[in-house]
Every structure is written in structure tokens, then in C-alpha cells.
Amino acid sequence: MASIRDPTAETTRSVMKSLLLLCFALAPLRADDGATSPEPADEARISYEGAQLLKVTAPSEEKEVALRTLQDMEGVDTWLRLATNSSTVDVMVRPENADKVKEFLDGSGLTFDVIIDNLQAAIDTENPTMTTDEMEELEGRKGHRMTWQSYHRLADIYGYLDYLAQTYPQLVTIQTIGNSIEGRPLKVLKISSGRPGSPAIWIDGGIHAREWIAPASVTYIINELIENRDAHGESVKDVDWYILPVVNPDGYEYSHRIDRLWRKNRRGSGYCAGIDLNRNFGYKWGGAGSSREPCKEIFAGSSAFSEPETAALSKFVSSHTGTLKAYVTFHSYGQYILHPWGYAVGYPHDHADLSRVGQKIASAMYQAGGASYKVGGAAATLYPASGGSDDWAKGAAGIKYSYTIELRDRGYFGFILPVQYIIPTGRESLAAVKVLADEIANGR
Ligand SMILES: [Zn+2]
Incomplete structure (x- = not known):
């Protein structure tokens, strides 16, 4: 965990005061009919005005x-639960609950920093969107609307996949x-040099x-593997790639239109709508860390x-x-490279291989982007969670290299990661998936 400022008693008090004052701010509006109308008006959007993200620390073991x-x-x-060997949690507090949380923190001996003072302001500045003119100009020039300078809606992502399939028919299909519960297609992109029997890698993002x-990074991978294909060595050409950039398209669109969180x-x-798709997989389903x-x-x-969504996947x-040798699912946040098991502390028989390759992935990621990622068994490193896709891929589908990668950051922007990242x-x-391509292309 990156170090955080130790709040002095005085700053803690002043933060307490601001929390208290925020109790009287406008409460977030919850739309209860979001699913009934396909494109609701802007006023149905949930506001996080006055909500705060706190990083709360236990100064000693008994305070945990x-x-x-x-x-x-x-x-x-x-937002981020207490992990093994960590003494912090990230919690979001809405203004109407600030009083109650303040009272608890006062009496608990826990210390905290206010990481985001007003979540709605962070949400408002996170993702500058292009004007219609700019989008049309881009589409005319490049044939699609994707950039890696903003977080795109599903239509842009799917438009980009369609553009790739049309432009590179020998390489991309x-x-x-299947379809999501609201009927949106689940589109898997296959990138293949067309050699029969090639080992294959599955990549997905956006299950949460x-x-x-996660979808932004997965589409970045797609772009590099196709439009910058010669820059990445032979291994990426020796394997087949199956990529589902948005596992949960309904939730993704809902997070853009109605509720960012x-x-x-x-x-x-x-x-109370919705199922956690990463607790819905059929391996040790319904156990610890699910509800x-x-x-x-x-x-x-x-x-x-x-x-x-999980049934189709x-x-x-x-x-x-028969061909899939690696399974990578991208999440955020926390900067972890996690391998099975997630349902309980414990390891598969080939733990040494998963750990060795996990360490290689961590080094490659650090060299590529500069962030440090921690490697380990999911339950042992983070906390137990049953019914996850990575456990299923390993335990039921028998795919050797199964990883959940929690992308940036470590809880300074959290889910509201600005576009420059x-x-x-x-x-x-x-870099992470290239390590896996190297492993499986060489039959290790
Ligand atoms: Zn997640």
C-alpha cells in the first residue's frame, strides 16, 4: 500500500467538522425506475454531491x-475492503450518512484522510467528452470514434470492433x-493469424x-494487437486472442447514463437491482465473500x-x-495480479507456475507503465470471494494461467480514474498479456 499522510488530531477534527456540515447538504437522488426507460432524461442521473471518499486506517492490529x-x-x-497485510479501507460516505459515520470514527480510534472531498465534482471532471462535431470529424478520418483520451460509450466501442472486423477481415472476426439481460449483444473479438491449433488467450473487462x-485498457490491447501488430514480437502472432471488452454492457451503459458507481x-x-456477475460463476458458487x-x-x-452474461461467457x-491456455479478467482498482483461489485461502497444484508467471507480469507492467502490482492468491492476498470468473476458469474450465488483474490506482481516484491514466x-x-502470450506460445 502506498503511504498516506497521518492525519494529526487537528486535521482529523476539521475533517470531522466538514463531514458534519455535509450532513445537511442535498442527499443523492436515487432513480428507482432507471431500468424501465431506455434513455432517461438527465435529471434521473444520481448525484454524488457532497459524498466523500475516505481512506480509513487502523493504527494498530486490534483496531482492525x-x-x-x-x-x-x-x-x-x-470501495476497497480490508486486504491481507493492509490496515486501510476506502469507504464512500454520502452526506446523509456522514453523522453516523463521524460518530463511529470518533469512538473507534481509527484515523482517516478525505481522499475525494466532493465525489460529484470528481465525476464531473473525470471524463471530458467530445462534441458531436469532433466525433464526426474523428469518425470521418479514422473510420471509428475510439480514442484512449476518454471513456467511451458502448456504441463507440462496438463501432470500433465492427470497424476492425471490416478493415482486417483476414485477422479479425x-x-x-449471447445477449445481456436487457438484450445488448456480447461481442467477442477474435484475433488470429489463422494457424490451426494455435494456443489461445481469453481476455475480458467490464464485468463490474x-x-x-478495464474496458478502456482492453480496447487499448485490441488496438495494439491489430493496428500496431508488428511492434510486439512474434508471440502475439503465434496465439489466438478471444477478447470480450465489456462483459456487462447494461451495467456499463447504466454507469454512464444514470449512476457512475x-x-x-x-x-x-x-x-436493489442487479447481480454481481463476478459472484455468479459456477465454481464454489455462494460461498465466502458473496451474498x-x-x-x-x-x-x-x-x-x-x-x-x-455469465452463462454466455x-x-x-x-x-x-482445448486451445485456451490463459484467462485474464481486468478489474479495478488496487493494483493486484491475483491467481486462484479466490473462494478460500489455498492454491492449485501448479501454484508455482501461476506465481512465477504472475511475478513476470508484475515486472513487465512496472516497466511498461511505472505502477507496482502485487502478486498472489486472490483470497490470500486480498480477501475471499466465491463465484468469481477466475476460479471458474481454473477450477472448472481447466485453463492453466488464470488471473484477475486489478488495474490502477491504489485509492486516490479509485473508480473515478481521470482519463490521462x-x-x-x-x-x-x-505488457501483462504479452507475458502470457510468450508463455503459452512457447508451450511452457
Ligand atoms: Zn471488479
Whole structure:
């Protein structure tokens, strides 16, 4: 964990005061009918005016009990839970809950920094969008609207995939592997030199809607593997790539249109809508670190693969297990390279290989972009989470190199990562998958 400023008693008090004052600020508006109208007016957008992101630290081991209480407290939105060998959690506090949280922090002996003072202001400046004229100019010149200077809507991402398939028909094909619960296609891009029997890599992003850096990085990888193909060595040409840049397109669009901090898919409607797709996979489904309660952010769904997104992904991957040798799913945030198991502390029999390649990935990412990533078993390094796609890929689909990569940052912008970080994070992501291409192309 990067070091954080130790707040003095005085700054803590002044922060407490500002938290207290914010209690009286406007409460966020929750749209409860977001799913019924396809393109709701702007006023339905949820406001995070006055909400704050706090990095809360336990100064001693016994205070960690207080951190655990805090992260599960009603009215607290935990962005980053307490990880093994860490003594901090990142929590978002809405103004209407500030009083309650202040009281708890006062009595707990925990210290904290206000990392984001007004979340809505951060959201408003995170993603400068292009004007219609600029977009049309770009599309006319390049044939698509993608840039890595902003976070794009699904239509731009899909338009870009279609452009690639049309422009490079010998190299690129698109397959719709199913539809989301709201009927959006799940588009997998295949990049292949066309040599039969080549080993293959699966890459996905955006299973959690608000983690915008993941689809941005995955499309960065796509762009480099196709439009800059000769710059990356032979291994990238020796493997087949199957890439699903947005696993959760409904949630992704919802996070752009209505609620920037939406995580789950869009089954149902209202405050308790949605299933956490990364708790819905059918390997050790329903265990530790998942919930049976629909309102929870980690709701696992009614059964394993109850959701069309996870069902489609698993069906497709299962039909390619003969060639798939690596599975990488991109998330944010925290800067971790995690391998199975996630459902409980423990390791597969080939732990040494997963760890060795994980360390290689970390070095390559550091060299490519400058950020440090921590490597380890998911439950052992972060915390247990059952029903994740990486455990399923390893435990059920039998894909040797299965990783979850938590991209930038370590909780200074969190999910609201400004656009200038897209390219460095994209470079890191590309470096990670190139290590895997090297491994499997050489049959290791
Ligand atoms: Zn995630």
C-alpha cells in the first residue's frame, strides 16, 4: 500500500467538522425506475454531491476489528475492503450518512484522510467528452470514434470492433456469444493469424460496470494487437486472442447514463437491482465473500450462471478449452495480479507456475507503465470471494494461467480514474498479456 499522510488530531477534527456540515447538504437522488426507460432524461442521473471518499486506517492490529465493522456498516459504500497485510479501507460516505459515520470514527480510534472531498465534482471532471462535431470529424478520418483520451460509450466501442472486423477481415472476426439481460449483444473479438491449433488467450473487462479503466485498457490491447501488430514480437502472432471488452454492457451503459458507481448487472429495477456477475460463476458458487441478499453489492444471484452474461461467457469459454491456455479478467482498482483461489485461502497444484508467471507480469507492467502490482492468491492476498470468473476458469474450465488483474490506482481516484491514466494503464495491461502470450506460445 502506498503511504498516506497521518492525519494529526487537528486535521482529523476539521475533517470531522466538514463531514458534519455535509450532513445537511442535498442527499443523492436515487432513480428507482432507471431500468424501465431506455434513455432517461438527465435529471434521473444520481448525484454524488457532497459524498466523500475516505481512506480509513487502523493504527494498530486490534483496531482492525473496527475497520471490519465500518466496511460492513449500513449506509457505508466500501470501495476497497480490508486486504491481507493492509490496515486501510476506502469507504464512500454520502452526506446523509456522514453523522453516523463521524460518530463511529470518533469512538473507534481509527484515523482517516478525505481522499475525494466532493465525489460529484470528481465525476464531473473525470471524463471530458467530445462534441458531436469532433466525433464526426474523428469518425470521418479514422473510420471509428475510439480514442484512449476518454471513456467511451458502448456504441463507440462496438463501432470500433465492427470497424476492425471490416478493415482486417483476414485477422479479425466478431462473434456475438449471447445477449445481456436487457438484450445488448456480447461481442467477442477474435484475433488470429489463422494457424490451426494455435494456443489461445481469453481476455475480458467490464464485468463490474463502474470499473471503466478495464474496458478502456482492453480496447487499448485490441488496438495494439491489430493496428500496431508488428511492434510486439512474434508471440502475439503465434496465439489466438478471444477478447470480450465489456462483459456487462447494461451495467456499463447504466454507469454512464444514470449512476457512475453502479457495479452489478441490470436484472430487475430499483435500488436493489442487479447481480454481481463476478459472484455468479459456477465454481464454489455462494460461498465466502458473496451474498444471498439482493440489495448487497456482492449478491451472487439465485443460482450459479443464473445471468445471461455469465452463462454466455462460460458456454463460449467451455467450448474452447482445448486451445485456451490463459484467462485474464481486468478489474479495478488496487493494483493486484491475483491467481486462484479466490473462494478460500489455498492454491492449485501448479501454484508455482501461476506465481512465477504472475511475478513476470508484475515486472513487465512496472516497466511498461511505472505502477507496482502485487502478486498472489486472490483470497490470500486480498480477501475471499466465491463465484468469481477466475476460479471458474481454473477450477472448472481447466485453463492453466488464470488471473484477475486489478488495474490502477491504489485509492486516490479509485473508480473515478481521470482519463490521462488510460494510456499508461493500457500499456501495463498490454505488457501483462504479452507475458502470457510468450508463455503459452512457447508451450511452457
Ligand atoms: Zn471488479
